[in-house]
Amino acid sequence: MAKSSLRLAENVEGNFFVDRTCIDCSTCNWLAPESFSGAASFSFVQRQPSSPAAIRQAQKALISCPVGAIGTEQKTSIDNELRFPDLISENVFHCGYHSESSFGATSYFIQREAGNVMVDSPRFAGALVKQIEQMGGLDIMFLTHRDDIADHQKFADHFGCERFIHVEDAVSSARSVEHKIAGGEPFEIDDELLVLPVPGHTRGSACLLYRESFLFTGDHLAWNIDAQNLRAFRTACWYDWSIQTISMTTLQNYTFEWVLPGHGRRINLPTAEMRKSLEKCIKWMGKTGSGTAIEQVS
Ligand code: SF4
Incomplete structure (x- = not known):
């Protein structure tokens, strides 16, 4: 579970964030490229998702992140239609x-x-x-x-x-x-x-x-x-x-x-x-x- 207290400074302001536990696997970068980007050794939120499609992709990244480094500041309900596989x-x-x-x-x-x-x-x-x-x-x-x-x-x-x-x-x-x-x-x-x-x-x-x-x-x-x-x-x-x-x-x-x-x-x-x-x-x-x-x- 990502912690707001560990929020990386590189994240843009807003609900979604990446915290310091990111291992830089790049999953979020390709899964939700509108919202996430990679730096030298971690990823961060470069743009807050705003459309339903972008929010859904960011939520897919949140679920997929191997270390739970992606979080939201507000309690956010996951799209009902979003399921893996x-x-x-x-x-x-x-x-x-x-x-x-x-x-x-x-x-x-x-x-x-x-x-x-x-x-x-x-x-x-x-x-x-x-x-x-x-x-x-x-x-x-x-x-x-x-x-x-x-x-x-x-x-x-x-x-x-x-x-x-x-x-x-x-x-x-x-x-x-x-x-x-x-x-x-x-x-x-x-x-x-x-x-x-x-x-x-x-x-x-x-x-x-x-x-x-x-x-x-x-x-x-x-x-x-x-x-x-x-x-x-x-x-x-x-x-x-x-x-x-x-x-x-x-x-x-x-x-x-x-x-x-x-x-x-x-x-x-x-x-x-x-x-x-x-x-x-x-x-x-x-x-x-x-x-x-x-x-x-x-
Ligand atoms: S999916 Fe998680 S661990 Fe992988 S780069 Fe994104 S935030 Fe970091």
Whole structure:
């Protein structure tokens, strides 16, 4: 729960504020860009939301903030219609309720007749769990890599879902995951879900391609607003940048219109534009040196 007494001076005057417990995960920046902005090591309210749509987005950020650093000065009722999972497109949803243990990574939910899927783990929050129950429960959980697994065990215990992770990232609490994918070849969970190993950010990083349209990328690839292009995180590459660059080229063999990352911004582009953006990203990666860089957060 954010505290007014810890309100950052950088916030503009008004109801919404960010307090000093912000961990700079940037979730609020992309979720409610009208209202929140990032500084060197924290975020703040740059403009108070005034329209119903902007207030709703700011409330989504408040609910999603992994450390409860967003608050309101006045008691503010949350929009009745606002609930997570929150629809992104078709049957793909944003889970909200980001977890501090995943450094605020985004997780996703796919509602399918063939069995509902969660990609990476949010907080095991009661309101989210209840909503997932109403949406048919959870059958499959795919973990893109070891950093963004948060409360996966609690979801597995509650819903009895089958979990998948690459064996190279099946470490610490992920050792209990039921299915450990080995090697570098694509792996079909079923005819809609294809796992694409993409070592680089970590040894066991993997993307999930859903229906040749939605690519869930973990921390391998995201949209960069400054470059206006797809980018990998050069300063958050924990394993090997050269290997990550090679992994990126393997994505050129696939078709997708969405990139849905753990950290950073998602993007929806026509297939041809996505392909060009990926090509540009690979060229950029080739120019940025090799090896490992451990300078920032995961
Ligand atoms: S979502 Fe919360 S922790 Fe993340 S940048 Fe915004 S205020 Fe900070």
